Amino acid sequence: MIRPVLLIAFPLFFAFLSPIIGLWSKKWVRYLIIFATALNATLAGLLLLEVFQHPVFDIIGGFQPPLGIVLMVGPLGAIIAFIINLVAFIISIYNLKVEKEPIVRYSMLYLLLVMGSTGMVLTGDLFNLFVFLEVTSIASYSLAAYNKDKKGFLGAMKYVIIGSIGSTFVLLGITLIYSELRTLNMLDIAARIGTMDPYVKIIAFTSLFLGFGVEAEMFPLNTWVPDVYDGAPNPISAAFASLPAKAGIFALARVIFTMFSFTNFLWFVVIMGLLTVFFGELIAYTQKNLKRMLAYSSIGQMGMIIMGLGIGTTLAVEGAFYQMIAHALGKALLFIAAGFLIYAAKSDKIEDMKGMARNPLVGIPLLIGALSIMGMPPFAGFYGKFFILMGGFSEGYYAIIALFLAASIVEVAYYARFIKIVFEKGNRVIRPDAATYIPLILLAILIVLIGVYPKPILAVLQHVSAFITGGA
């Protein structure tokens, strides 16, 4: 019986272990991160297998619910946790290439980031969710500024301002809910949400929706994303795109579905999702800088997931979660590849990267990642996109789906332009070193595996999304 709390305790333990090891030898700290994330990934994997039988409950500190902090791990939480830790482990291999000196602080923050994201996904208690959100945010603020250059600091500043306003709203929401229902356990809240005073319920929902929206990169709140992803070091932007963003979306899904079952509010969520996709994809087309382009494209993808959640049918929500997994893998791969391209071309402008990806070790995974993000079949991105589209159609959202398809044509346009430049016959082909191409190949294999044989993942998702949407 794996106690989910271990998934949170281990990274914390290793995070504070790294300064001690740091004293002994800098090299070993890097291996520590890899070991810690690997351990976490295997634990999450075992937990996932176990969770298939029955949801796992884990009471911390002996307090009985509804007061004690309870880790409620459903199959969905487990699968997202597993993906988060797996991607964290793969990115940690890429961390070996980080040159910046204070590696000890880097490893601490990185492990805290992993802990925070996993915690957000596993926890069943609202305030605990807020605490883990804060842990992730603090780790992200400092990691965003890790490069200590002007771009890094400015990005971090923007993230701090928007992030803390967001978390204040979350706290506001929590207090309002607590003031009415006197409980913080999510299942409890979901059960007794009806008894709340409608006006307070609306304010609470809006503030929670807004707070988690910041983390989930929804349209008006994702203004910090491009600057932060651009300023942060490469492995970190890869981590940002897959770890906190996924946790944020998961929290949003919980807010929308488990706690507040607002069916007539969902169409507004769909519109917000569409706006996010629209602004994400269209501005990504105008970007010259690779990392900003990938940041905007990740906004677009998150918008698609939000749209999927908003549509609300079992198929669409299933597609949204599937897309969550595919996007985590795809974006991590693209950001690592971007890291290599920037390193090889010595500049982050796309024009200067002529022919940098001609080496098959980088080229093929990059192509697989891009095609998966575009939603091409044998890769993970296909099923997510297809189910969301079909869910949208079954709810009659013709116009919205048509607009979404137009936006994704723009997405294909700028990815094709990027691939064209990167695969052109450039002058010299640079061989990537092990720390770069191993994660790329691992992620590519994962994407193909999930794409070619989706049965296991779909089995989990079908069962979960039916439960979440109450068969809506």
Place this chain on the structure above:
Amino acid sequence: MDALTLFGIFILLPLVGALLSYFGRKYAPIIALIFVAITGIFLYVWYGNFGSYTVDIGVKLNLTFDITTWFFMLMINTVIFSSLLFAVSADLKNAGGFSTLMLLGFTGANGVLLSRDFLSLYLFWELMSWSVYVLILRTSGEYARRYLLFGVLSAYFIIMGIGIIYYYTGSFLYEDALSGVIPYYAWAWILVFLILGFGVKMAIIPLHVWAPYAYSSEQPFVSFLSGGLSKLGTFGIYMSMYSIAGVGILDSFGTFRGVSLLGYPFALLGAITAFVGTILAIFQDDIRKLLAYSSIGQLGYVMVGLGLGTSLALGGALFHAFNHAFFKSLLFLGAGAVIYRTGKYKISEMGGLGYRMPFTFLFVLFAIFGLAGIPLTSGFISKWMLYEAAIEKKFVIIAPLMLIASVGAFLYSYRILYGIFLGGLKEEHKKVKEAPAPMLAAMFILMLPLLIFSIVPGWILGWINDVLTNTGLKPIDYTQFTYYSSIGGANMATFWIAFMVLFFVAVAIFIMKRARVVNQYDNYFAGEAPSSVALHAAHNYYKPLKDTWAPMLKYSVDRAYEKFSKFFVDGFYEIKKIYTGNPQDYAAYLGIAFLIFLIIGWWLL
């Protein structure tokens, strides 16, 4: 034969082949060839037992193996077999990657043909379209980008069509679409979306812009793309109009002299495509672009047949698609052989290669006969059926466009023959050798059906008849050697006998006296001093025609697309202004968003 063997042979096997042949380095095409041969053998063996099965890979895929699938698979399998055979000796760079992607495309094509539910159709369609994208990427990123934009456009048209059906019936299966729930106007939208979606693959006029670019990548791939994969567009339109919707739905839009009002505009579009495609082909100097526009023109004929919808027209369309698969890929392989030997693409830079590469010349000549519709090849029969279908129904706009387009086909056919194979042999091509054996074998395979089915049209008309009756249409009336329409018929047996006898008469007169061979510079120059340089009149060959057509040629669809997309991109830059970069504006956005959410929340309560 159960679900797994069908799925295994036609989908898993090529996928495994794709994986294996990547590591084959130089011998990759041979490995790929073996895999394609295996599927070919099974295709032959399984002719009889058709059936439909479902395979569960997490999502249910409904695969059906019936005569329609078999007919199209026959084309695609033979074309990819000969393309790979050609590639064996064409020593392409990174042949491993080439054969992997070809097999992926082949899997996608097989999947589209086998699938009878929209999920698997869309899955395999996208798989096929992106593997073509990467194949074009091997030659030029820009061309690949333009292709992918249209490829994705076609996929999203299809998705829209599928979505509307899914909204009404809630299921992906083809047959459920007919469960009578879908209202009549929704069918109009569904069919328009599906036809446009599949039409992009068949390069119908407004959506043809990607074809000339896509067709200038490696020749063996292009012959598979234009010969094989464009048939998927035909298959898609045929299935969506006559199997998913069915004649009942089509006629519910009102019929105009027996042809559904929905089908007629697409037939007209097809005729315009045939005409414009042929005219544009006449003026191209690059052999690949010329063949690309000619392919657009020929597929315009098929579109006419599909649009008209009478059994004769559909029979003609299927037969013409069959012929097009063979003579077009034969032409591309011929051009590929010439490019392989001389390294040149421009027609005017070649000349006189027919004397050095006689077999390639004969194969290309035979393909030209097929293209132009000369009765010595089966190309004539399919064109004949399309004309008869149009004239039978007294369509006075479609028929002239098609007839003039076929006369135009003579012009660009001769431009290929004269420009490349006849005229003066240039100095640097003196020592050009004949194309290597595998190339000639590949071309020979493609030539055979054109000849056989011209002598005995009964066999293929039999298959086409089965396909038509399988989708519930009236059969065409034909016998072993003859084929009829309501206003005329023709007997190929008497034609061939008469031709042989009269040819023998001409030979008899001809061989009375022997002739002395003379080198190419010993010409009659009406008194001028004969020049030692080989003069070749192929440069800017149809200049007078180009001058007369000049006012028309100003308008080009490509530029229209560029202007159209420029308009949108400027819009993107406007939207970009929202991300000002100043955190205070961002905080303001947050506050405003909160207020908007509150108002909407209140309003909803």
Place this chain on the structure above:
Amino acid sequence: MIPYYYLGSISLVVIGIYIVIAKKNLIKIIIGLDIMDTGVNLLLISVGYVKNATAPIENVPGPYVDPIPQALVLTAIVIGVSVMALALSIAIGIYKKTGTLELDEIMGVEE
């Protein structure tokens, strides 16, 4: 209806947001963030208020105020402090790099 005595904390939040949006200096913005944070903490505490009850300490008799928000607010304050510390260190970093704390100059200098 929301009890009127919550208005104090909500006004604090509004003031905080106003400062962040209006003021140009970075430090002032950070202070604004802090005010907003304290506003919500105040709200959190006032939620747990019970008429004439004392603080929930071990050996103090009498009815207790609801202890949960007390615990929550402790963690919230700690979090607020750490975020502020981080924001200030970033502000120092920006000052080192751009030599100014005025937002307009930083924005102007950026592109």
Place this chain on the structure above:
Amino acid sequence: MIVDWLIQAGLVALYLFLAVVIGLLFMGIARKVTARVQNRVGPPVYQNFLDVGKLLAKKTNIKHNWIFDFAPLFALAGVLLALAYLPMGGYKMLSGEGDLILLLYIMAIPALGFALGAGASANPNAGVGVMRALMLMLSYEMPFLLVLLALMIFYNTASLSTLLEKQMSFAWGIVALPISALAADLALQGMMMEKPFDIPIAPHEIASGPLVEFGGKYLGMLMLYSAGSIVLETTLFVDLFLGGGVVLNPAHYGIIAYVVNYLVWFVFIFIVWMIAVLINAVFPRFRIEQAFKFYWKWPTVIAILGLIQAYIMSVFMGVVP
């Protein structure tokens, strides 16, 4: 079955032989008539027979390569095949076995074979000549195809033998569709490459174009080809518009009907040929752009009018021959 098959083959062979002889005779007459129009004496009418005999008997025949032989073989075989499918003088030859569209494409075989042979002669004049010939073909085919379409729509058949019967029973093509007949005659001028449309074989500009390298037996056979094509094009016009010269119904009068019809057919094709020759005698030569613009302007307009007339009569007025 074999016996009457052989009879039919023999009859077809006889008609073909007669056609070629008439063709050579017409070429002689044309040279005589043009000479008379340009008030000079001109060669004797049988001159062409002598030319063909001389050319075929030549010992030294120059050839460039094996593709060069294509021209005479395909040209002669193709024109004879086309003639075989064309009812001449009421006898329907093979036209029961194939229809108008098959005939249209069979007429393309000699043109393409001839073009191949000319192209293989490596003489740039030949290449330019063939280019002009193909452009001319594109130009005159536009009105001609519209005319054929009008006929097919009006008589509701594409097979020549039924067309003859319908013209016999209802009315001759020229009576029913006079406008189309006019357009057809204009197109005929281009088809037969008579001045003003003899641009491809312009002797002064490109040394008789495609024919430049052909000599000896090649030229002889090509002369037989052009003789055959004269009869082919004139008979086509007569079959389409003048009922193929069928005056007496062969079912009632037997052999006499065949002979009388043959004579009437001969007179009709002679008249059509004379129209073309007289125009040829007085007209200068167009440039190819002029010819193209001319054909795609006036004859096409006329042909379209004819087509509209046929369309209205057959679809709206319901006239069914």
